[in-house]
Amino acid sequence: MKPVRVLIVDDSSVMRKIVGRSLRQAGLEMQEVLEASNGSEALTVAREHPLDLILTDINMPMMDGLEFVRQLRRIEAAKDIPVIMVTTEAGEAHVVQALSSGASGYIRKPFTPDQIKERVIPLLRG
Amino acid sequence: MDQTLKAEQARVEIHLSARAASPGSLAAGRPSGETRSQGREGWRDVLAKAACEVFEIMVGTSLGKVTEDGPHIVADFTAMVGIAGSLCGVLSLRTSSEAARRMAAGMLGIEEAGVGENVQDALGEVCNMIAGSFKSRIPGIADTCALSVPTVISGKDYTLYSLASGEHYEVIFSFEGKPLSVTLDLHG
Numbered sequence: 144m145k146p147v148r149v150l151i152v153d154d155s156s157v158m159r160k161i162v163g164r165s166l167r168q169a170g171l172e173m174q175e176v177l178e179a180s181n182g183s184e185a186l187t188v189a190r191e192h193p194l195d196l197i198l199t200d201i202n203m204p205m206m207d208g209l210e211f212v213r214q215l216r217r218i219e220a221a222k223d224i225p226v227i228m229v230t231t232e233a234g235e236a237h238v239v240q241a242l243s244s245g246a247s248g249y250i251r252k253p254f255t256p257d258q259i260k261e262r263v264i265p266l267l268r269g
Numbered sequence: 270m271d272q273t274l275k276a277e278q279a280r281v282e283i284h285l286s287a288r289a290a291s292p293g294s295l296a297a298g299r300p301s302g303e304t305r306s307q308g309r310e311g312w313r314d315v316l317a318k319a320a321c322e323v324f325e326i327m328v329g330t331s332l333g334k335v336t337e338d339g340p341h342i343v344a345d346f347t348a349m350v351g352i353a354g355s356l357c358g359v360l361s362l363r364t365s366s367e368a369a370r371r372m373a374a375g376m377l378g379i380e381e382a383g384v385g386e387n388v389q390d391a392l393g394e395v396c397n398m399i400a401g402s403f404k405s406r407i408p409g410i411a412d413t414c415a416l417s418v419p420t421v422i423s424g425k426d427y428t429l430y431s432l433a434s435g436e437h438y439e440v441i442f443s444f445e446g447k448p449l450s451v452t453l454d455l456h457g
Contacts, residue, residue, distance in 0.1 A: 154418065155390050155393065155394045156387065156390055157373065157376055157377060157387050157390045157391045157394055158394055160377055161327070161376060161377070164378060202415075202416065202417075202418055203418075204418065230401075231397050231398055231400065231401025231402070231404075231416060232401060232411075232415070232416070233401060233404075233405040233411060234404075234405070234411030234412035234413075235411070235412060236411075236412035237411075237412065251401070251405070252327075252397075252398045252401060253322060253323050253326040253327045253398050253402065254326070255326055
């Protein structure tokens with residue numbers, strides 16, 4: 144698998160670091176890791192950088208993860224980027240809402256590197 | 270979560286109430302009388318399991334459960350997450366600065382000396398994940414209530430007035446030899 148360019152979106156800098164470390168532990172070779180602390184910042188990054196993968200929280204100030212993905216899918220260059228929601232909200236309705244907004248997958252916090260691997264690798268191969 | 274802060278010299282009084290957080294449509298609805306009064310006998314254990322799961326996976330350390338009531342904790346840090354919807358209240362996590370630093374170091378996989386400003390952030394995230402894990406373990410509430418973003422208070426000299434004047438569940442743990450309290454206060 145080729146090295147990937149990843150955007151990690153979370154209002155917690157600690158969680159952004161943990162997600163990045165988990166991706167590396169999952170065996171992902173990363174060419175570039177970009178970070179954003181809310182959906183609005185993430186949209187700016189996505190417009191300016193080519194990306195292979197996005198992992199985003201849902202509950203964030205300014206713009207939440209659901210609205211971020213909805214707006215991301217309207218950007219021609221970004222509409223096919225795999226987006227995984229990484230969040231504490233794990234109810235079935237939340238998962239359905241995330242997938243309907245345009246997310247490609249869903250991971251519940253707390254998560255293990257194995258869970259990241261299970262969800263991420265198939266999306267990058269697909 | 271609404272917060273009213275009253276500064277009285279060095280003392281702070283904090284009034285909390287939880288309201289619907291995003292996604293708003295999922296936070297609607299009230300519990301039935303039956304839901305409210307029945308089946309909560311095991312919630313303290315559920316709270317304990319949620320906290321243990323988060324610490325084992327994210328901090329890399331097992332929590333030791335102390336006693337039913339445990340020692341009185343004078344916390345340097347208090348993290349809180351509001352719960353709103355079919356269940357309304359506040360989940361809080363209180364511990365010492367030493368335990369909080371160790372927690373942040375465990376999460377980041379670094380030495381304690383390097384955690385810096387990440388302590389509050391880490392504590393808030395742990396509290397948030399415990400609230401999420403607790404919610405996912407109680408049938409019927411995962412989709413009908415939402416969590417607020419975490420709030421973290423630094424310092425010992427404050428009084429917390431929670432408007433959640435109903436049920437109270439608390440578990441005292443030992444985290445690397447330091448006491449740590451996880452509390453759930455629900456609206457009556």
